[in-house]
Amino acid sequence: MPASLPASIRLSHLSHLSRVIRPTLLAALLVPLAGCGLGDAGSSAATAAKLKAHEAEQAQATRARIETQLDAANQQAEQRRKEAEAANR
DSSP states (O other), X not given: OOTTSOHHHHHHHHXXXXXXXXXXXXXXXXXXXXXXXXXXXXXXXXXXXXXXXHHHHHHHHHHHHHHHHHHHHHHHHHHHXXXXXXXXX
């Protein structure tokens, strides 16, 4: 800016620039930080989903194991009932 301009014009020009530049710089600095927050939220959601899927798999495995044990216990009880009936005849 030429030094021949009055100080008031130079200051008003700088004031206008600072009104434009400050928000632009602020936005340029905050956008990446906001992106990091969104990335953290996304990765947290993915981790939670993986944990829920793992819990569901474990629950299915537990259910299958219990059903197998119940079937074996029922078969054993049926066998004992048949043996008791045969012994009473």
